[in-house]
Amino acid sequence: MIQNIEEYKDVWVFAEQRQGKIMPVVIELLGEGKKLAKELGVNLCAILLGNNILDLAQELIEYGADKVYLANDEKLFNYTTDGYTTVITEAIKKYKPEIFLLGATHIGRDLGPRISSRLDTGLTADCTKLEIDPNDKKILQTRPAFGGNIMATIICPNTRPQMSTVRPGVMDKAIRNLQNIGLIEELTVNLSSNDIRTRVIKTVKNKKELVSLSDANIIVSGGLGVGSKEGFTLLENLAQKLDGVVGASRAAVDAGWIDHSHQVGQTGTTTKPNLYIACGISGAIQHIAGMQESDFIIAINKNSTAPIFNVADIGIVGDVHEILPLLTEQLNSVEDIKKLYKEF
Structure with missing residues (x-):
């Protein structure tokens, strides 16, 4: 397919x-997209896309969208590959965006390749950085x-659009401004039940989603x-006291000590949390890639030369089993963590 790429904007x-x-x-995508x-x-x-979601369109404008294309239809209430791919x-094809960004979530990773295939364009998956080339303005x-x-x-x-799925947690979030003004354009949805080959019978939530x-x-x-x-009970105690969550390295997950949903890296x-406490983590490059953008990092390890100390x-x-109980006893709130911020 031959494209006139000059026609593609936004x-x-x-x-x-x-x-x-x-x-x-x-x-995050709105924050990064605004820069681009x-x-x-x-x-x-x-x-x-969805059903009865006009309020979400306004929320997107408040987060910086100049325009929201809204597909409002009961057949879009639940995500389906067929329905969402067709509408998007x-x-x-009608409005010709130059760049199209999706989150590298379960849905984004399913949807992105389907759309790029139908449009006969490229897709770069799992991006951690996006820039505009100053010379030719390509992404x-x-x-x-x-x-x-x-x-x-x-x-x-x-080819256009230039498509990327972006890994969650790597971009700065857009700042919400209730005074932002933007346009909402409703899309015509031409879907029949036969266009969608799957049906969502029931949605079941489990603890992993928490x-x-x-x-x-x-x-x-x-x-x-x-x-x-x-040993992860020690981490759970500290996390609960600080109103945080428990993470893990791939090695701990592979050992069967904690579920994969907790894996960082x-x-x-x-x-990209405000505080990351790495306990007994050596600092393999794959793990560091998933947490090095944290605002403040505390590392606990018996090996003084562990790579985790570099970030x-x-x-x-010292020994995690000796140090974590002391931290849990001494750190009664996030305010105590803020004191560490000031001291260091």
Whole structure:
């Protein structure tokens, strides 16, 4: 398919929502998308699909979208690959965005390849950095490769839109402003029941869904140095006291000490909390890639030469089993953590 790429304008963000709630990665994409749109001199737009979600369209404007394309239909109430792919593909063909960003969530990773295939354009998956080339204004899409040992920068020179899925937790979130003004344009939805091959019979939630590492302000994370499944009780006690969540390295997950939903790192969740406490984690590059953007990092390890100390703001050399109970006793609130911020 031959495209006139000069016709393509604007930066689009897929505004993923689940059960009437905008996913946190969308707020990150709006923040990053605003920077890209400003550099290109175009509008930042969001595309939102669902049913009875007009209030979410206004929320997206408050987070910086200049325009929201709204597909409001009862057949879009639940996410389906067929329904969402069809509606978004038709909208892209009509309005021709230059850049289209999706979160690298379960839904984004399913939806992105389907759309790019139908549009015969490229898709760079799991990006951790996006930039505009100052020379030709193409988007430079950076993602880890070869197990995180190198970073590859990818371009899509000949087709549009330039598509990326972006890893949650790596971009700065947009700031909400209730005074923002934007446009809402409703899309015509031409879907029949036969267009959608799957039906959602029932939604079942489990405890794993309660772990939200990408949204957490405080994470207490454990590695092999924790020693056992029972050792994670020490981390849980501290996390509960600080109103945080428990994370883990891949090694601890592989050992069967904690569920994969808690995994931080290259093959887990990328996090950007205010405070990250790494307990018994040596600091493999794959783990560091998932937590190095934390505002403040405390590392506890018996090995004084552990790589984790290279990214830590405070390093404590010692046994996790001895130090964690002392921290739990002394740190009664986040205010105590703030004292550490000031001292260091």
